[in-house]
Amino acid sequence: MTSLPTRTRTRLRKRAAGERGGRAAVAAAGAAAGATAGATAVAVALAGALLSGCGIKPTSAVEAGAPATVSVPVGPETAFVYFLSPEGRLMPAARRSTLPMPASEVLYRLLRGPTDEDRAAGLHTELPPVDTVAGASWGVETIDPATMRVRLYFPVGPLSWPARRQLVCTVAHAARPGQDTEVVLTGPDGDLDAERCRL
The missing domain is CATH 1.20.5 (Single alpha-helices involved in coiled-coils or other helix-helix interfaces)
Incomplete structure (x- = not known):
């Protein structure tokens, strides 16, 4: 080796x-x-x-998305009238009843003006209160399937733009909710051109 x-x-x-x-x-x-x-x-x-x-149960990480929103259930017994915020924006206020309200009843709730609760929230109206006008009458009529007429006890010509929007949006949403509706305001001084609610 x-x-x-x-x-x-x-x-x-x-x-x-x-x-x-x-x-x-x-x-x-x-x-x-x-x-x-x-x-x-x-x-x-x-x-x-x-x-x-x-x-507490262990869990994996959950990605955060948009802020959560709270939805309030609204039934046929709930209607909305539109008042004005301090900045002049239209704001809905709920009105409830034991039965579904026709558009004329919802209009009356609007013409009665804000409640104490509405005023505490800063809401106001530019419409003449119904309780201060003797013999006041009002109503909602159907002109055609997509057009409503609102008959009022006060002249409509001098109404401010926010006041007209209060009427148009309240009646449009009460008469044909979720649909494109034209509303004609009629007073002792005649008719205004048909308007649509634009929120």
Whole structure:
């Protein structure tokens, strides 16, 4: 058998020792990683147990979207009349009854003006109050399937634009909710041109 030179045998021994050291380091790292993973698993399990004990179920993250909105259920016994905000914008105010209200009744609720609750919310009207006019009469008639006439006890020519919008939107939504409706305002001084509600 041929023997290797002394210098070659020395290099081989150093290489083998290096390989054994590398394997030992890898094994130690694996053991450490396993210990860390085990500790993490224990921590997660412990957190879950604590949450369950408090009545809170662990859950994944939920992405937030737009702000939540609250919808108020409205039945056929609820109608809306339109008053004006301090800035002059149309604002609906609910009026409820035990039975569905015809458009003429909703108009009367508008002409009676804001309630104390409406006024506390800053609402007002630019229409003449019905209770202050002797012998006042009003009504809602159908001219054709898409046009309504509102008969009033006061001249309609001098009405402000916000006052006309109060009448038009209240009657349009009461008579044909959700549909495109024209409304003609009629007073002792004649008719105004048909208008649509534009909120």
